Amino acid sequence: MLCWAAGLGDCGGGQSREHLISAGVFGGDRIFVHGFPWCKGEPKEIGLPGLTAKVLCRRHNERLSLVDKCAQRSAIAVNAAADLMETRQRMGRRRWVNVKRFEIDGAMMERWCTKTMVNLLLGENKFCEPSLPIGSDSEVPGRPSERLVRAACGIEPLNHGAGLYLLVPDEVNLYSGRRVSFTPLRSENPKFVAGLFRFIDLIFMLWLDPGGPPDDLSGPVFQGEQLGHMTLLPRFPDPQLKVKIGEHLSHVLAVKW
Numbered sequence: 001m002l003c004w005a006a007g008l009g010d011c012g013g014g015q016s017r018e019h020l021i022s023a024g025v026f027g028g029d030r031i032f033v034h035g036f037p038w039c040k041g042e043p044k045e046i047g048l049p050g051l052t053a054k055v056l057c058r059r060h061n062e063r064l065s066l067v068d069k070c071a072q073r074s075a076i077a078v079n080a081a082a083d084l085m086e087t088r089q090r091m092g093r094r095r096w097v098n099v100k101r102f103e104i105d106g107a108m109m110e111r112w113c114t115k116t117m118v119n120l121l122l123g124e125n126k127f128c129e130p131s132l133p134i135g136s137d138s139e140v141p142g143r144p145s146e147r148l149v150r151a152a153c154g155i156e157p158l159n160h161g162a163g164l165y166l167l168v169p170d171e172v173n174l175y176s177g178r179r180v181s182f183t184p185l186r187s188e189n190p191k192f193v194a195g196l197f198r199f200i201d202l203i204f205m206l207w208l209d210p211g212g213p214p215d216d217l218s219g220p221v222f223q224g225e226q227l228g229h230m231t232l233l234p235r236f237p238d239p240q241l242k243v244k245i246g247e248h249l250s251h252v253l254a255v256k257w
C-alpha cells in the first residue's frame with residue numbers, strides 16, 4: 001500500500017484514491033495547473049479525474065479531507081471578496097461606510113498547501129522530474145520529511161519561519177473563479193524548499209524550512225510577476241489584503257491565525 005503519511009505508523013482502511021488537488025475547492029470538475037514541465041509555461045486545463053492517484057491510505061485520506069473542506073470555505077470567501085470588488089467598482093468612487101471583512105483560516109490553509117504540495121511532488125506522480133526530496137530534512141527523492149507529514153496532518157504546525165506567507169501586490173485586483181496554480185521552488189543542493197500557490201487570486205508562498213524565506217525575493221518570477229515587487233506578509237499579525245476602490249478602502253480579506 002502507498003501512503004505518504006505512513007511514517008506516522010497508524011495507516012489503516014486500505015488504499016484510497018485521492019484527488020491531488022481537492023475537487024471541493026473549485027465547485028467544478030476542471031482546473032488550471034501551471035508550473036510543471038508538461039505545462040510548458042502555458043496554463044493547462046485538466047479534468048480532476050486526471051489528477052487522482054493512490055497516494056494515501058483511507059484513514060489518512062479521511063483525516064486530510066477536513067483540510068479540503070476548509071479550503072473550500074476559503075475559496076468561497078475569496079470569491080465573495082472578488083465579487084464585492086466588481087460590484088463596488090460598478091458603483092463608482094465613494095467613501096465606503098461599510099468596510100466588509102472576509103476571513104480565511106490560516107492554519108488550515110497552511111495544511112492544505114502542505115498536503116497539496118506533497119501530493120503534486122510525490123515521486124511516483126512524475127509531475128516534476130527529476131524527483132527531489134521534499135523539504136531540506138528529507139533525504140528521499142519524491143518523499144516529504146516526517147516534519148512535513150506531521151504538519152499536513154495537523155499534529156505539529158510548521159514553525160521557526162517555516163510556514164505559509166501571503167504575497168501582496170502593490171495593486172490589488174481580485175477576480176472570482178476556480179483557478180489554482182502551483183510552482184515549486186528548489187534549492188541548489190537540490191531539494192524542494194518552497195511552493196508558490198495562486199489560490200483563486202491570492203498568492204501564497206509555503207516555505208518548508210525553518211529560517212524562512214530570504215529577504216531578497218527579486219529572483220523568482222511567478223506567472224510573469226516578480227516576487228520582489230510584492231510584499232511578503234508573515235503570519236503575525238494576521239496578514240490582510242486591503243481592497244481599495246478608487247482611493248477608499250472597500251473591504252479586507254484577512255488570513256486569520
Ligand SMILES: [Zn+2]
Nearest residue numbers: 003011057060
Ligand atoms: Zn496512511
